[in-house]
Amino acid sequence: MKYKVFFIRYVQSTPDLFGNVVPVDGTDVLKSVIINDFRKRKELSFINPRNGKIYYRHYAIMPQGGLAVIDVGKYEDGNFVYASVAINLSRNQYQPYIVIGCHHSGFSDINLIADMVTQSLNWALNDSNIAVKLVACNKSIAWEKDIIHTYLNGMESRMFNPMNAFGFELIEEHFEALGKNPNKHRKSANFDDYLLRAKRQEIKAWLHNETDQYMYPVDMMRAIRALYELNVIKKPTYEAFVREFGKEHLIAVSTYNSYMNLNNNPYENDTAYEEIKAYVKEKF
Structure with a gap:
């Protein structure tokens, strides 16, 4: 260094x-x-x-x-x-x-x-x-x-x-890992609760198609980040995401929250992400 x-x-x-x-x-x-x-x-x-x-x-x-x-x-x-x-x-x-x-x-x-x-x-x-x-x-x-x-x-x-015990910026992540928000109201661990009922099955099917196959955070997070960024879904908790897609041991809570933080831009100059966003805008 x-x-x-x-x-x-x-x-x-x-x-x-x-x-x-x-x-x-x-x-x-x-x-x-x-x-x-x-x-x-x-x-x-x-x-x-x-x-x-x-x-x-x-x-x-x-x-x-x-x-x-x-x-x-x-x-x-x-x-x-x-x-x-x-x-x-x-x-x-x-x-x-x-x-x-x-x-x-x-x-x-x-x-x-x-x-x-x-x-x-x-x-x-x-x-x-x-x-x-x-x-x-x-x-x-x-x-x-x-x-x-x-x-x-x-x-x-x-x-x-x-x-x-943890930094100020990690407080929300800490509570989300417990399935709670900072006000101690429980957030749902059911992924369906973050999707519009009218398009729930269609969105879930597409998400699984774009997520299940991947083992690394940079790939598995593209689709869900695009949906959240474009306000198609609410932000699922870490627990809801890993349960739905079976990623318990493949992504940490801090990494998940970093990708879902709209102040961050982890896919800058990522053509694959731009293609996914374009598809989401047209489809959903």
């Missing part, structure tokens, strides 16, 4: 009357940006400035103590190819900084990722008259130890953490 450290510089986004860029302290404002993104109030978008490609983000750990670790990446053959972006605003040992670590050779242009992070944060900061710049750190700092201490200190200061 390769990584690079960047210090965060805050400036007034609008120059003063003399055209000077004015340094400011935007740490508290940036913390609010992270909180709003984590709670899905105003979500960050990571876009490649060179070609407009949109990348996706997931929180690797629960933000606390001024630390957030966000995985930013893309889907390739059903796998999430990503880089980790650790944002440390704690000032425990150093001024605010970001560490970008690349895990996959297919997504390892650190400077490009830094540009996307800068662009995304500045979009979220647009209303605050504050902008951020990332400046490469040219000296060795003990960021690994600092990040660990920051996270542990944040955990100690939290009186009650209901999310220790």
Whole structure:
């Protein structure tokens, strides 16, 4: 894995009357940006400035103590190819900084990722008259130890953490795996309950034809994702899907929910998926 450290510089986004860029302290404002993104109030978008490609983000750990670790990446053959972006605003040992670590050779242009992070944060900061710049750190700092201490200190200061067992973004998946939603109302494990009664048998027959033969998530999920994306069916629970199609040991609940999350685009540039969508629009 390769990584690079960047210090965060805050400036007034609008120059003063003399055209000077004015340094400011935007740490508290940036913390609010992270909180709003984590709670899905105003979500960050990571876009490649060179070609407009949109990348996706997931929180690797629960933000606390001024630390957030966000995985930013893309889907390739059903796998999430990503880089980790650790944002440390704690000032425990150093001024605010970001560490970008690349895990996959297919997504390892650190400077490009830094540009996307800068662009995304500045979009979220647009209303605050504050902008951020990332400046490469040219000296060795003990960021690994600092990040660990920051996270542990944040955990100690939290009186009650209901999310220790699983991340915020996985709460819905966790309850769906139990056949429940976050409000503890049971969701049906009967696949038929998610289909319109008038077309139930026709849809099920077509789905089995497009799903039963496949052993890998990228193939078995095309048809059901297309139906859900086009609002032909409601989103079945993981339990309902694996029971109906006999896929209990072939797909994990997190993978299923990732494919069914309409914020994700796992079939980008997939001609087979586009053909299936075209058929669904015509048929159903």
